[in-house]
Amino acid sequence: MTKINIRELSRNTKDISERAKAGEYFKVYKNNKFVFSIVPEEVETPEENKNLEKNSKYGSFIESLRLLQTKSTDANLSSKVDEIVYGYKD
Numbered sequence: 001m002t003k004i005n006i007r008e009l010s011r012n013t014k015d016i017s018e019r020a021k022a023g024e025y026f027k028v029y030k031n032n033k034f035v036f037s038i039v040p041e042e043v044e045t046p047e048e049n050k051n052l053e054k055n056s057k058y059g060s061f062i063e064s065l066r067l068l069q070t071k072s073t074d075a076n077l078s079s080k081v082d083e084i085v086y087g088y089k090d
Contacts, residue, residue, distance in 0.1 A: 001025040006035065 002019075004026055009016055016026060016038065026038040 001027055001037075003027050003029060006030045 002024060004016065006028060009026075009028055020026060020038050020040050023040045025040070028035050028038065
């Protein structure tokens with residue numbers, strides 16, 4: 001994962017987008033604080049998604065998140081999921 005700052009992203013958007021399209025991951029920082037990630041799009045068919053959920057060790061985790069997302073009324077759910085999945089707080 002490549003670390004870049006907001007200014008670098010704004011100056012080199014085309015280059016960074018091409019690199020992301022080619023498979024490179026980026027973490028974007030502003031004032032030395034993490035802001036967001038740029039990740040390459042993973043193209044999967046719906047059938048591949050089903051197989052991932054059934055056969056992957058993460059399948060039950062993915063399904064649990066999906067259920068939580070549809071049943072929760074917690075306004076801070078997104079932040080809580082980010083903290084669990086990515087290990088950071090807003």
